[in-house]
Amino acid sequence: MPEQSPAAAALAAARNCRFEKSVVRLADLPPASVPEIAFAGRSNVGKSSLMNRLLGRRNLVRVSGRPGCTRGLNFFDLDGKLYLVDLPGYGFAKVPASERRRWEELVGGYLEARETLAGVVLIVDIRHEAKPGDRQMLGWLKERGLPFLVVYTKADKLSGNAISRQTAVLDAGLGPGRDNRIVFSAKNGRGREELLYKLQGFL
Numbered sequence: 001m002p003e004q005s006p007a008a009a010a011l012a013a014a015r016n017c018r019f020e021k022s023v024v025r026l027a028d029l030p031p032a033s034v035p036e037i038a039f040a041g042r043s044n045v046g047k048s049s050l051m052n053r054l055l056g057r058r059n060l061v062r063v064s065g066r067p068g069c070t071r072g073l074n075f076f077d078l079d080g081k082l083y084l085v086d087l088p089g090y091g092f093a094k095v096p097a098s099e100r101r102r103w104e105e106l107v108g109g110y111l112e113a114r115e116t117l118a119g120v121v122l123i124v125d126i127r128h129e130a131k132p133g134d135r136q137m138l139g140w141l142k143e144r145g146l147p148f149l150v151v152y153t154k155a156d157k158l159s160g161n162a163i164s165r166q167t168a169v170l171d172a173g174l175g176p177g178r179d180n181r182i183v184f185s186a187k188n189g190r191g192r193e194e195l196l197y198k199l200q201g202f203l
């Protein structure tokens with residue numbers, strides 16, 4: 001077993017996690033002092049729920065009743081060794097163009113320039129097909145050469161057959177490659193161990 005980095009060990013232990021800050025302007029990013037992993041996806045796809053499940057916390061990251069609630073980049077500190085970053089969601093139909101531009105500048109700027117970003121988790125709803133926003137996000141990640149993982153979440157909402165069917169649909173639509181995607185459920189914990197293992201590989 002290779003030796004774990006301090007960040008990977010902190011992720012596995014998930015002992016002292018605390019909300020650090022919500023960033024709405026790139027100038028307010030915390031110092032780039034430890035590795036970080038960001039979580040991206042459409043509004044309401046289950047980003048915050050996945051982070052809570054990953055950390056084994058019921059409510060560290062606020063789960064929204066209303067879609068589109070997460071406006072800033074929300075930084076969570078793990079033992080001072082690692083940041084997890086909950087990114088604001090995209091693809092919410094009713095946002096005005098100005099709000100969409102704001103989102104692109106903030107999230108695009110962050111993904112493009114953050115030196116300590118070790119990898120990104122792109123979360124999609126296993127029941128739906130890949131959306132343009134998901135492809136745009138993957139395009140950015142590939143362009144920058146950032147390590148990424150695609151998570152097909154809410155698997156608890158489908159039967160076994162439907163999971164296989166939808167997995168094939170999303171594999172074809174997004175092309176992450178089998179080693180880069182995970183079937184997941186924040187509700188029953190499916191895929192959590194695999195996710196943890198793969199994220200440690202980023203660190």
Ligand SMILES: Nc1nc2c(ncn2[C@@H]2O[C@H](COP(=O)(O)OP(=O)(O)OP(=O)(O)O)[C@@H](O)[C@H]2O)c(=O)[nH]1
Nearest residue numbers: 043044045046047048049064068069070089154186
């Ligand atoms: N059944 C089921 N419901 C889920 C799962 N993950 C999230 N949800 C539900 O989906 C809704 C949205 O979850 P969030 O975790 O707030 O999603 P989000 O992507 O953080 O949403 P925004 O921050 O608003 O973009 C909530 O009602 C969750 O309870 C899952 O794996 N299974």
Ligand SMILES: [Mg+2]
Nearest residue numbers: 047048062070
């Ligand atoms: Mg959220």
